[in-house]
Amino acid sequence: MSTFILPVGPQHPALKEPTSFRFMVDGETVVDADLRLGYNHRGIEKGCEERTYIQDLYLLERVCGICSNVHMTVFAQGVEKLMGIEPPKRGLFIRCLMGELERVHSHLLWLGVAGHEVGFDTFFMYTWRDREIVEDILEMISGNRVNYGMQTFGGVRRDLDEMQIKKALDGIAALKARTPYYLNIGASEPTLVARIAGVGVLPKAKALELNAAGPTTRASGVDFDVRKDDPYAGFGEHIPFNIVTDEGGDVLARVVVRAKELMESYNICEYILKNLPAGDIRVKAPRKVPEGEVVSRAEAQRGECIHYIRSNGTDKPDRVKVRAPTLANWPATLYMLRGGYVADIPIVMAAIDPCLSCTDRMAIITDPKGNEKVWNWETLRQYGIDFYRKRGIKL
Amino acid sequence: MSLRLGAMLPEVLKHLFKKPATVQYPFEKIGVPKGFRGRPVMDPNLCIGCQMCVKDCPSEALEIHKESEATDEAGKVSKKFSMTFYLDRCSHCAQCAEICPKKAIHMNSEFEDAAFDRGALKIVYK
Ligand code: SF4
Ligand code: SF4
Numbered sequence: 194m195s196t197f198i199l200p201v202g203p204q205h206p207a208l209k210e211p212t213s214f215r216f217m218v219d220g221e222t223v224v225d226a227d228l229r230l231g232y233n234h235r236g237i238e239k240g241c242e243e244r245t246y247i248q249d250l251y252l253l254e255r256v257c258g259i260c261s262n263v264h265m266t267v268f269a270q271g272v273e274k275l276m277g278i279e280p281p282k283r284g285l286f287i288r289c290l291m292g293e294l295e296r297v298h299s300h301l302l303w304l305g306v307a308g309h310e311v312g313f314d315t316f317f318m319y320t321w322r323d324r325e326i327v328e329d330i331l332e333m334i335s336g337n338r339v340n341y342g343m344q345t346f347g348g349v350r351r352d353l354d355e356m357q358i359k360k361a362l363d364g365i366a367a368l369k370a371r372t373p374y375y376l377n378i379g380a381s382e383p384t385l386v387a388r389i390a391g392v393g394v395l396p397k398a399k400a401l402e403l404n405a406a407g408p409t410t411r412a413s414g415v416d417f418d419v420r421k422d423d424p425y426a427g428f429g430e431h432i433p434f435n436i437v438t439d440e441g442g443d444v445l446a447r448v449v450v451r452a453k454e455l456m457e458s459y460n461i462c463e464y465i466l467k468n469l470p471a472g473d474i475r476v477k478a479p480r481k482v483p484e485g486e487v488v489s490r491a492e493a494q495r496g497e498c499i500h501y502i503r504s505n506g507t508d509k510p511d512r513v514k515v516r517a518p519t520l521a522n523w524p525a526t527l528y529m530l531r532g533g534y535v536a537d538i539p540i541v542m543a544a545i546d547p548c549l550s551c552t553d554r555m556a557i558i559t560d561p562k563g564n565e566k567v568w569n570w571e572t573l574r575q576y577g578i579d580f581y582r583k584r585g586i587k588l
Numbered sequence: 589m590s591l592r593l594g595a596m597l598p599e600v601l602k603h604l605f606k607k608p609a610t611v612q613y614p615f616e617k618i619g620v621p622k623g624f625r626g627r628p629v630m631d632p633n634l635c636i637g638c639q640m641c642v643k644d645c646p647s648e649a650l651e652i653h654k655e656s657e658a659t660d661e662a663g664k665v666s667k668k669f670s671m672t673f674y675l676d677r678c679s680h681c682a683q684c685a686e687i688c689p690k691k692a693i694h695m696n697s698e699f700e701d702a703a704f705d706r707g708a709l710k711i712v713y714k
Contacts, residue, residue, distance in 0.1 A: 248646035251681045315600060322609045329621075336625035336695070342681045350686065351623070374599070382596055 196224055199535070203232045210549035218535060226530040228523055233550045239570045241513040246272055246482060249510065250345065253500075256515060257551040258339050259302065262295045263493040264515070265344040267500045270425060271489030272346050275482050275504050282430065282470040284348030289427035290465045291335070291343045292491070293458040297368065298327045299494035300451045300458075303546045304375060307448060310543045311388045316378060323371050326364045333357055348475025358466050365466075369459045376452040380445070389444040393529035393541035396442055405525035406518045407496025408454065409545045411438045412446035419492035426491075427465065434461050444544045481508050493518050495546045517551035625680045626698040630671040630713040634692035637669040641684035641693060649677040650684060655714055670714030676706055 196219045203211040211232035217225035237256055241249045254265045266288060273280065280288070301324040308316030328338050334357060335341035343349050353361075378385065395405065400413035410417060418436045420428045437453040439446040482504040490499045496518030505511040522545040529541050560566075568576070611618055620626070628650075635652070642650050655668040685693040703709055 244646065245644070247644050247683065247687075251646040251679060251683065255679075315596060319599070325609075332624070333621045336621075336623045336682070337680065340679070340681075342625070342683075350682075378596060 195219070201538070212549050214538075216530070216535070216538070221534050221536070223530050223533050223535060223538070226527045228527060230523070230549070230552060233552075235550065236570065236573045238513050238515060239573065241510055243509070243570050245480070245508045246346065246510065247480075249513065251340075251342065253513070253515070254340050254342065256517065257548050259299050259548065260295070260493045260495065260498065260517070260551065261340045262291045262343065263491055263498050264500075264517075265342070266292060266426070267489045267491045267498050268502070268513075269344040269346055270491070271487045271500050271502045272482060272504075273478070274487045274489065275485045275502065276346065276479055277483070278347050278476055278478055280348035280426075280475060281473045282427070283352075283472045284474040284476075285427040285430065286432075286465050286469055287349045287351075287353065287474060288344060289432060290462060291331075291341060291349070292426070293461045293465070294327055294331055294334075295341075296458045296494040297455060297462070298324055298331065299546075300455050301327065303451060303494075303543075304379070304448070306546075307389075307444075307540065307543055308385075310540045311385065313385055313388075316375075316385070320375060323368060326368055330361045330364045333360060345475065346478035348473070350475070352474045353466075353469065358469070362463065362466050365459050365462050369456070372452060372455050372459070375455075376449065379448040379452050386445060389448065389540065390441075392444045392537050393533060393544055394443045395525055395529050397440075399528055400442070400525060403524040403528060404521055405496075405545075406521040407493065407546075408447055408450045409496065409522050409525060411436065412450040413442040414438055414440045417497075419490055419497050423490065425489075432461055432464055444540055447544045481506065482510070495519060495548065496521055515551075517548065519545065519548045519552045522547070523552070620697050620699060624695070624697045624699070625682045626696040627675055627678065627680070627701065627711075628673060628682070628684050628693050629696050630673070630693045632668065632670055632692075632714050634690045635669040635671070636690055637667060638689060640687045640689065641671075644683050644687045646681060646683065647677045647679045649674045649679075668714075670712060673711045673713065675701060675709040675711060 196217050199216040199218050200214070201216060202213040213229040213232065215227040215229075216223050237252060240252055244252060250265055250268060253268045254261045256264045301320050305317040305320035305324070308314065308320065331341055332338045334353060335343050335351060343351060380386070395409070395413045397414040400410045400415050405413065405415075416436045416438045419425065420434070421436055434457045437450050437457060439450050441449070484504055484506045486501070486503040488499060488501050490497055492498075498518055499516040501512070501514040501516075502510055503512040526542060526545050526547075530538060533541060632655075637652055637654060639652055642652055651672040653670050653672065655670045657665060657667045659665050680695070682695050685695055701709075
């Protein structure tokens, strides 16, 4: 058997974000896969230590453009725990509503991307057109189409009026009518099914062993969902929904799980909009946070999102650590790629809905002599400024 | 016919007779909803110079400067403040508008903010 190494990335046309893969291939078959992360490190965690809690909310919101609300939610609920405050019920319900609307936009986006990766661009066009409906709802509620900025310490920043509730319900109803069609296409269009069934298989035992997260693990039959297993925000108030799982473990199962999760999210949104408790949306939060540490988590559209926050009694955190779901899914992805075809690499990767900028956390540079260099915020910032100046970019 | 028609085909054919989903921007615009977070606009007549907006802005996009100080016959001191706003740094979070105790800042509905010259993005409210 003769194998050779096929490098993909850090910059590669198939990947929108930089990351580096090494595939050991034998003809068309991937024998082994290896991954090197860290090309998209932005110093956000370090940046958090230099800013106040309020400023960190907006910085952490920008960990990811697609899961922006969930990072804000996780950070806000962690800090609330440290502050010892509890948002009012209405605030918690709106917090959940934003999370579900975000899941809807993200899953629709992903369905389109999955279609695009296998050369099914018509599907991509339809899902993305319909995604505009939920984008419009998000914009109407929050004033922005991405980075909604809705969460804050002690609740949410904007309330909903009757008009908005009505419009949101109309939009959800339209999407609800449309989604079974996608499920039908995803699960029964012969060309699409032939392309994704049996591809990138992750058996249940492996999903558990490799700690896969979110729809990736649920499509392998693991019924884990933070919303049920460790209910947060309004989910503690028994908002009814079902965990969607599938036994298939392949890319097809991941399409089906996400399409069915869309239906669950519509139901959650409808329930929240129809049962919104009366009252305030937020309580007042102190500016300084008492000393302590907390781990906070929520179910992002890609899986479990975790923040660790340590406070030191001032208005700036001592340490913030972010574990985005994509990081949890990489070991499982490498497993899925092994034994598959080179042509399946893009769709198997896309099937975990990866986000690399979410994943890249820190870079420790080790020179050949083994000396490690750890940079603080100021050096990192100065390095960035010098980097661009040297290339003639005025700052 | 041996060819199996995909589940997609009827939908695709239907779309041949539908209007396009997009509009011809910039000739046609769809507008923004009420409450859109455009750019912050500050009213210097309301500002008391407390600097809360500067402290909270996550993007260091604001500066507040004292413009003048006057004492009237009754001995009451009145100060005037101006704001320098760097649109190129703003992330449109509206935290400044939220924290201002005098409601001196509001977000407008402007969304076409691009400029060829960075200088054009420095805005002074006074
Ligand atoms: S909107 Fe946000 S980023 Fe922009 S000036 Fe106000 S606080 Fe700063
Ligand atoms: S927060 Fe309002 S009152 Fe205070 S300095 Fe800023 S604009 Fe002026």
